[in-house]
Amino acid sequence: MEQEQTVESGKTNSAKNEAWEWIKALFIAAVLVFFIRWLVFAPFIVEGPSMLPNFESHERLIVNKFIYRFGEPKRGDVIVFHATEDKDYIKRVIALPGETVRVEGDKVYINGEVLDEPYLKEALDDAAKKGIPYNTRNFPEMTVDEGSVFVMGDNRSNSSDSRDIGVISYEEIVGRADLIFWPLNKISFIH
Template sequence: MEQEQTVENESKPSSVKSEAWEWIKALLIAGGLVFIIRTFIFSPFIVEGPSMEPNFHTSERLIVNKILYDFRAPQRGEVIVFHATEDKDYIKRVIALPGEKVRVEGDKVFVNNQQLDEPWLKQALDDAAKKGIPYNTRNFAEKTVTEGSVFVMGDNRSNSADSRDIGFIEYDRIVGRADIIFWPMKDLKWIH
């Protein structure tokens, strides 16, 4: 009987060490996965400022897909996050693609001399028209988007530092596409 008790006592410290080692391995793997996912695949982003209203608001938190543009180029209408300066990222909407001619005249945006349909601004444009005021007060003379770049604008056209000010956005400055608003919870949605 004593011998059995001794065997049980000897195995307990070993099982505690084994369980602790399993927890350490699990935490290291989880930490590694979080690092890989945040560095290469998805990243959180916080909206700052009014430049994307009425569709995005200050303090909303987004999930940015960082890997998508490794497989394909940005497309018109997508909302992207990019490095505006060395320490500042912006969120804007892709309006024109490489090689396209773009110009802005009041509330109308033209790409290759065709007025762009912007369903994401329909309500804001209709509201401004009902009040008899222009939604956009900043025009842009026609230019051709350079290769490897996009022309971006904020949804709040009169109050946005975008390609009209900072120029075309090169692909290598793009962090990724905004895919999900996840905070606040009442605004949780996929971004189309």
Template structure:
């Protein structure tokens, strides 16, 4: 009788431990599934490489890219996007012109449909170059119309960027998402400004 009682007591003592362990395992599995869904379907980290987006983004800065926004709507002018430039390489650039619009780059002036863009995100760089007595951008682009289903993108470092002036118009299918947040370095942490 005493043996039966002690076996029953051991089982009762192990049961809460087993239950708690199972609850922890379930919680960890759910957390892992959420991380997977968020990481692969909604947001993705991106590391800036190269000088093409200076002075707004620098090499080794880490960004959060919103991968779902463009399934809800199309990219808009001024937004900073990440896209597949090649099978192995993703680029980060700024949307300048949209489908059906004409685009022309003449020195530091960018024209969309014949109207000069007010690029506030480049104001300090343009002013600095003007003070130093030279143009900020030394690469022009003859006027062309952006084909349907594509966008025209440029790096903020206009003279040192491989962008639509070189690689052509970017198809919507190439776009990974919009850069929404800088999370490294901590001193620069914050939302990405588009205009």
């Protein structure tokens, strides 16, 4: 009889230990999810047509919030930033601190040189074939402030960007868009 009580007691302790191990594992997982979600990566939903043809409305992206702690934005990076107190925008970095930028028709000039924009080549070629400008919004030359970037949407004629809201300071940048994860047929890394 005494031996049976010891076996039952062992089973009870074993079940308690297993439950405690599960609680610890779930707690650690929750802390990791919190850390990764709030400090390293964040989901972002594209809203509106301003980044067409490269990003469509309702696509879901992963934004790397950590990358600019070790470096500065580079030309061509697709960034998410705080446009207003309650609204984030997604745009492409066009000009860097200290550079001059101007927009004339379908051409963007950085320090007087035409910017090569391979991410718009197909859209620019299609507009040229149709005999219409891709961009209908010019912008006079300006110099980008230190600690800021000049950003534009890929859909140049239909984008609220630095031509409207001014340059974006590094402090306003949430992070770099690195991955499209929805819809599933468009999963890809962003170059």
